Amino acid sequence: MPPKKIYAKELGIDLEGGNETEYFKWFLASMLFGKPVQQEVAKRAYLELVQDGITSPEAILKAGWDKLVEVLDRGHYVRYDFSTATKLLEVSSALKEEYNSFGALLKQSNTVDELSERLQEFKGVGPKTVEIFLRDMEPVLEQ
Numbered sequence: 001m002p003p004k005k006i007y008a009k010e011l012g013i014d015l016e017g018g019n020e021t022e023y024f025k026w027f028l029a030s031m032l033f034g035k036p037v038q039q040e041v042a043k044r045a046y047l048e049l050v051q052d053g054i055t056s057p058e059a060i061l062k063a064g065w066d067k068l069v070e071v072l073d074r075g076h077y078v079r080y081d082f083s084t085a086t087k088l089l090e091v092s093s094a095l096k097e098e099y100n101s102f103g104a105l106l107k108q109s110n111t112v113d114e115l116s117e118r119l120q121e122f123k124g125v126g127p128k129t130v131e132i133f134l135r136d137m138e139p140v141l142e143q
Helices: 020-033 039-051 057-074 081-099 102-108 112-120 127-141
Strands: none
Touching: 020 039, 020 081, 020 102, 020 127, 039 057, 057 081, 081 102, 102 112, 112 127
């Protein structure tokens, strides 16, 4: 039996409100769920990041690698803690550099396919992460 799919709502993320912060939170969660880890572990790691207020590119960069590893470990995301901390920092840095904000990235993407391509340009963001992200985001983007 395939694992049950996790949705943004289950993580307390409101994609309906049109809020860029919520969209980035879902992207952050998608990056965690995109790794081959148990969903419960990815969910716990995401909730630990939320608890520490590390839910924006700025907050990720401010937290730094050691803090990210510590928070991921608290969520039992230990197998991929180092690589994920590095990936979160690299993606946040590239996002700020190239688009300034997640909202700008979304606005500059005219189609879902274009958004998929732009997201996969970030080092470490592959088709699985984008598939998870778009599963919940596509209906919002098409409004």
